[in-house]
Amino acid sequence: xxxxxxxxxxxxTRESLPGDVVLLDGPVAGDPLDLLPRLETxxxxxxxxxxxxxxxxxxxPKKTVLTTEALAASGRATxxxxxxxxxxxxxxxxxxVAGLQVxxxxxxxxxxxxxxxxxxxxxxxxxxxxxxxxxxxxYVSVVPTQLQxxxxxxxxxxxxxxxxALARFxxxxxxxxxxxxxLAARAAAAGVRVVRTYGMSETCGGCVYDGTPLDAVAVxxxxxxxxxxxxxxxxxxxxxxxxxxxxxSPFPAASSGGCTPTSAAPTAPAATSRxxxxxxxxxxxxxxxxxxxxQTGAHFRVVDGIRWYRTDDLGALDERGTLSxxxxxxxxxxxxxxxxxxxxxxxxxxADERVRQALVVxxxxxxxxxxxxxxxxxxxxxxxxxxxxxxxEAVRKSLGAPAVPKLWxxxxxxxxxxxxKPDRSAAAALFQEPAPSTPDRT
Numbered sequence: 001x002x003x004x005x006x007x008x009x010x011x012x013t014r015e016s017l018p019g020d021v022v023l024l025d026g027p028v029a030g031d032p033l034d035l036l037p038r039l040e041t042x043x044x045x046x047x048x049x050x051x052x053x054x055x056x057x058x059x060x061p062k063k064t065v066l067t068t069e070a071l072a073a074s075g076r077a078t079x080x081x082x083x084x085x086x087x088x089x090x091x092x093x094x095x096x097v098a099g100l101q102v103x104x105x106x107x108x109x110x111x112x113x114x115x116x117x118x119x120x121x122x123x124x125x126x127x128x129x130x131x132x133x134x135x136x137x138x139y140v141s142v143v144p145t146q147l148q149x150x151x152x153x154x155x156x157x158x159x160x161x162x163x164x165a166l167a168r169f170x171x172x173x174x175x176x177x178x179x180x181x182x183l184a185a186r187a188a189a190a191g192v193r194v195v196r197t198y199g200m201s202e203t204c205g206g207c208v209y210d211g212t213p214l215d216a217v218a219v220x221x222x223x224x225x226x227x228x229x230x231x232x233x234x235x236x237x238x239x240x241x242x243x244x245x246x247x248x249s250p251f252p253a254a255s256s257g258g259c260t261p262t263s264a265a266p267t268a269p270a271a272t273s274r275x276x277x278x279x280x281x282x283x284x285x286x287x288x289x290x291x292x293x294x295q296t297g298a299h300f301r302v303v304d305g306i307r308w309y310r311t312d313d314l315g316a317l318d319e320r321g322t323l324s325x326x327x328x329x330x331x332x333x334x335x336x337x338x339x340x341x342x343x344x345x346x347x348x349x350x351a352d353e354r355v356r357q358a359l360v361v362x363x364x365x366x367x368x369x370x371x372x373x374x375x376x377x378x379x380x381x382x383x384x385x386x387x388x389x390x391x392x393e394a395v396r397k398s399l400g401a402p403a404v405p406k407l408w409x410x411x412x413x414x415x416x417x418x419x420x421k422p423d424r425s426a427a428a429a430l431f432q433e434p435a436p437s438t439p440d441r442t
């Protein structure tokens with residue numbers, strides 16, 4: 001591994017955890033609201049408060065230790081970025097960070113959240129739950145799939161009651177995966193106040209809102225050889241010629257002092273790289289991975305007294321300092337020796353209004369090593385052959401010929417993980433079967 005800046009955090013151990021820490025290592029049995037008293041207890045004292053598993057969407061799940069200080073910094077920064085303390089609606093699994101944060105932010109705000117009654121998300125259940133809210137300031141966190149089921153259902157017209165309920169929220173936090181331009185436009189037209197969030201378990205969930213870090217967070221981009229050629233070209237185009245990484249470090253010079261971040265945002269250095277791997281720093285960063293010193297040291301670093309999380313994502317900063325996430329460092333298709341960013345190809349596909357959902361995955365190929373493969377959920381009445389041909393041309397113009405998908409599958413809905421993120425393994429498995437003669441979009 002390339003020499004990383006700063007010093008590694010020491011991995012927390014199970015023996016060091018307080019006896020009252022909340023361990024979330026699987027689905028919460030019973031009513032998620034039963035967790036509230038335990039969260040009230042741990043959030044009333046300093047130190048490790050909750051252990052939450054990552055989603056495992058790109059590898060084995062890791063157990064992330066979140067402290068009271070980090071959860072409080074995240075919750076208060078969210079209040080400052082939105083409309084202040086309010087009531088939350090829970091419609092995500094409570095054992096993942098987005099669902100946990102609905103409960104933790106409720107504790108911090110002194111409000112009681114409302115839980116959607118059904119296990120599976122439906123517009124009707126969402127509207128029913130929203131009717132049970134009584135606070136003047138209301139929030140909800142959803143994934144794009146849930147937002148789409150309300151605003152752009154595959155099997156009919158939107159439920160007016162669910163759309164009206166959605167528009168009543170002061171902020172609808174949307175994260176977990178990319179929000180397509182078409183769905184964002186539908187939300188805006190319906191008067192829904194969408195906030196696009198970027199973050200992960202290791203940063204107490206979303207910590208960058210609409211491309212801007214919360215006031216307790218800093219973003220740095222560090223040059224990274226893991227970026228595929230197409231991503232590096234796009235990064236340079238989006239942000240202009242980046243500074244020479246050897247001449248200009250994105251981190252402050254090391255200095256003496258403690259390593260505990262305050263609730264204030266880390267002091268920005270004089271300059272930062274405009275391209276590369278995303279690092280997130282500040283008080284919202286977790287204490288590390290439980291009993292995993294190797295992964296903790298590789299991803300959690302202390303630089304100039306500030307705790308940073310080294311993500312697996314590539315990003316670009318525009319001239320206003322707005323962050324764009326371009327894909328994962330490991331979300332790469334190596335086809336004929338050319339590295340193609342699957343995330344960037346998906347972005348081109350989703351920009352077409354005929355495409356409701358898109359996912360790009362690698363599929364083994366005996367000669368090229370891997371093929372670029374695309375799974376599409378298109379709108380009813382779409383001619384699949386015409387769509388594939390026109391999307392291929394759009395990808396070729398934007399990212400080059402190697403990025404054009406060679407294999408296509410059409411589905412009514414992308415396979416999803418319990419978190420609401422696309423299930424890449426299940427999507428790749430679709431290509432192990434012969435393609436249907438007539439695309440199935442039913």
